Amino acid sequence: MAKGGANVSKEEPARFGELDQYLFGQSTHYEIYRKMGAHPGLEKGKKGVWFTVWAPNASSVSVVGTFNGWRPDSHPMKKVAEMGVYELFVPEALEGELYKYCIHTKDGRELYKADPYAFCSEKRPGNASRIASIGGYKWGDALWMQKRQEFSPQTSPLSIYEVHPGSWKKHPWTESNPEGFYNYKQMAQSLTEYVKDMGYTHVELMGIAEHPFDGSWGYQVTGYYAPTSRYGTPLEFKYLVDYLHKNKIGVILDWVPAHFPKDAHGLAEFDGEAVYEHADPRQGEHPDWGTKIFNYGRPEVKNFLLANALYWVEEFHVDGLRVDAVASMLYLDYGREPGQWIPNKNGGNENLEAIEFFKHLNSLVTGRNKGVMMIAEESTAWPKVTGDVHDGGLGFTLKWNMGWMHDFLEYMKLDPYFRKYNHHKMTFSLTYAFSENYILVLSHDEVVHLKCSMINKMPGEDEDKFENLKAGYSFMIGHPGKKLLFMGQDIGQYREWSEERELDWFLLQNKPNEHLQAYVRDLLAMYKKYPALSGNDTGSECFSWINANDGDRSIFSFIRWSPTGKNHLLFVCNFTPVDRPDYRVGVPRRKQYRLILDSRNLKYGGSHEVPEVYRALKRECDGQPFSIGYDLPGYGVAVFRF
Template sequence: MSDPFAVLGPHKNGRRWSVTALVPGAESVEVLDGKTGKREAVLHRLDGRGLFSGYVRKGVATGPYRLRAKSGDTTWEQEDAYRFAPVLGEMDEYLISEGAHLELWNSLGAHPMTHQGTKGVHFAVWAPSASRVSVVGEFNQWDGRRHVMRSRGTTGVWEIFVPALPDCSIYKYEIRDQAGNVLPLKADPVGFGAEHPPSTASVVRDLGDYAWSDNEWMATRAERNGHDQPISIYEVHLGSWKRKIEDGNRPLSYLEFASELVAYVRDMGFTHIELMPISEFPFDGSWGYQPIGLFAPTIRYGTPDEFRHFVNACHRAGLGVLLDWVPGHFPTDEHGLGQFDGTPLYEHADPREGFHQDWNTLIYNYGRREVQNFLVANALYWIKEFHLDGLRVDAVASMLYRDYSRNDGEWVPNEHGGRENLEAIAFLQRTNELVYKADAGVMMVAEESTSFPGVSKPTDQGGLGFGFKWNMGWMNDTLDYIGRDPIHRSHHHHQMTFGLTYAFSENFMLPISHDEVVHGKGSMLSKMPGDGFDKFACLRAYYGFMWGHPGKKLLFMGQEFAQGAEWNHDQSLDWHLLDHAWHSGMQGWVKALNNVYGETPTLYQTDCNASGFYWLEVDQSDLSVYAWVRQGKDGTDPVLVVCNFTPTPREGYRLGVPNEGRWDVLLNSNAEEFGGSGHGPASCDSEAIAWSGQSQSIGFDLPGNTAVFFRLRNGLA
């Protein structure tokens, strides 16, 4: 039945008014005057399904009447959901049909409201091929007969207002396909809350009006997120950053993160926190990368308002918040989006287009306007409703290519016979355009692992329109190099320099993410060759190379203090390691890198501009030494970065410098406070000795496995 309202509820029959009600299990039903509470009429039972009907006065039929039902010795009263008019209007219908409803979440989903003077919840869901849709839950004994929804014609949307239903009610949708078969109960695609896993129902959450107090941050974040600003990101998996061992080994809550995580990240000098996906997901082991509820912050750590409290606390502490966003695929769990209305609604019908072989997940049909609208609106939802400062879009490469991880014959070419997914490209471009139009101060970041052109170029220049792109090539090359025995590094010298041949072709971030410290890859510390002291020295030098290299920074939690074990999502980081000097020294080194990076415009102003970088020593493969200059926008305030990637000290090492004067040591990874030996250069006065193409040079002792930063005194020569 597509319109139960045509039968149920109040209706005018000639000159008389009637009320028809379906109350399964009732033996008798009466109509009560909603104003006086007096019995108005006794409805006649029409059949054994619980269908009752009878005549009432016009004033009752058009007013707030109630139903009183009886079965045996049990009597109950209830509102009649079928006396209420639709909530969605013509503009909603038009925008949904056009795939242009940019605030789709304000129309679909479950919304507590007062409608026609009565409090309740409005439900709306898109299921165009369904023959019947009902909202079910504990409030109606999970009985699909009790709240059958109204179809809104060609929109494919079904809606109903359920009176007297409170916030936090659990619910799902019972959907019948075109043949009338009842499908597995579905969670709400636009639900704002969910039950604790492994339960899978949606939960009514009132988004309401949160009392934000982050005005100062919101007014300045466009500047803070700019390409010429210091951006150092701490990537976090909330479930395993820190756990309460004394309380059943539970993870922290959003409210606890607002205190403990925010204070830690701020003290460490990071500028942003990036959260691995928190859109509701059923399986802990997916780390959130197989989401079911794109509009629901996971209940694992608290409610939507508690998540807002966390974001608000970040902003008040001067920290931005990015969210990993997964529009590339979704899981096949039966309560999710797959075959939502009995048809491949959100996904492609052809598995060559609609199934990810690597992850056993389904792929969105980006060419269907309603699906694209659903995803675009979701991106805007996180930005607008939760004040997020940007989205890091996961697995972009898998979206861009139709043959991604597929053999010949396992994929469908585009309309031109090519491998590019034109619909996905258009979707990404539209998403970036609309997000930046909604708020130019946010950042959209692509995890894109190929050399697809123009990922971070504006769409009007043919690009995808992202603000930044993860530099996966840099990450792979440098990690391969640093993991080698130093005796072999001279043969792979180019792996540390190759990234500079394309470093400014995109607006790059340098990521050492969770993917690099899991699945048998080991922790960052375990990747380092050698034993004990050499491992820590090598890792400190590598981080120095990273922070001195052009590009914004990202480091996964635990690597800042050299976690020894591979990351495990089921347990806390090994915070006890900070009792050991080498680990606490590593933490101090990362903090010092962040602080110097944030306080030295030379090191961030030209992260995305070739004018801010040039090599001093690029070919010393026999020494495994690299040296370069970072300079500010106007070519002033030069900083030298020198890295020695062998354990062999280079005593009396000479380096050409671009300016005459005294060069002070900004950072030395071998300093005792960072766990080093304490050896290294002090301030150096330049000498008129030509070296490496420079008229001036300095001589100093360069310890093994060490990164040193020098800054010209006064900085403006």
């Protein structure tokens, strides 16, 4: 292999110029992906492709691909910056061709690496990068993008449908598509129809960034800038986002800046040494996960991630990023025993570089893109995750409420007899519900690895399971916080989720599953219709208990107050199979209370229709001056508007 690439070229002005070098070294080259990677273009009137890569420890670098027979001596790259940036124009290269970088290490090894900034990848197991353009798409979502600027996650409805695209629906086996994947365009129509019908406001897509191992569900990324080729091209992914937007559905992506896998073609020891990760395994490796940890203190690595977040938001019009495994980034001792980690300069376990990264990231993304959400999957009591960065916060828009999810599921799994001894599991979350801007989540992680599907977590026979789940979902909708359900949970799928097969859509031929789906559909419609459920999720004035202490009967009653001053909602939820004829619940006003949701309605598999309007009597109950009487069935839920 030619060694001339080791010296900085003095012949022609580099495409990666001095300003690029300066900004990259400051972590502020926010569109670095327009320079790094493979870009079709012109040079001296010739069509070809510019290749640019950062490999600071390399002895030399060449680009290999289908255009040169994968010969490492064919196209040596020029080193154009002392910081280790190499570039080359290849007139023979064409869009659609495959390529990698052949990196000669200082100790004489030859590594073949995929392009960290590639816009497209070869489908596994090949894993080469593919020359692709992301320009030229004609967007049709101008109205959505304009309205998005007015979107307030604190006051707007936000009900998220979490989707793993490869297993949501599958085609029957064919020789040309043995895995049955829907492509991005097919997914656009089918997914949009379902989400619109059910009434979700957003979809959250798992596993869009390229990843070689299907079983990682997309959480071990090798192609941070490449929409996975399992489902099509980058422009086809734009079509999916565009189609959803034109149908008034937002798009959130799972984003994984916490770690990356050790696959030979990926970022790990990219040029033979630690580049994207810390060299010391006490800082640079997850002992439990077997993956590498980004070096958030290295400017070029920080720039790689910052620009990547902006890339998805600004190039693909994505409306939010759900940041995975935030806790693992915040704590230096996360998942480690004593001696396996290095304290920070103050002797503590906080990762100061990651904290600074989050502040920079969230300020940057939301500052440049009004209405875009940055969502933290953070499982600890770290303070001010959604707090303002100028007040010591991390600056996230929203945070997954993992504590609520744990307590809620532990309660719901109990035999109803024992729920009276665990009443606090459903009330405790209200003591901290307004400390952050929360999303209540029932995510994919809760229906895998022998944790049981949502319906099979419920106690009792089949009928009991469905009634339990309806009650649980009702409590979730009434509880302050935005909402997220994983696919299959709204139809009562019995089997645990697997990325290898589609959801069990055939279950909708069964009445109980059909009734559950209809119930969730109406819950979501109610959630979107009434500002009481979403218009003031961050202030304690939006919620008040009527009776939080009825543990003996396992009944919860509470009010969601509307910020408009009208259409307040009263929830009554019974979590035992015991009927409570003429159940009396206290109310604050002598008004008419209109029943707008009743779990025993015929269309949900219930027994009969009931009166719609109940008039409050001057009869003290639950510490309130007035009350209404209601025939509350076992596992019954009633929501009244007043």
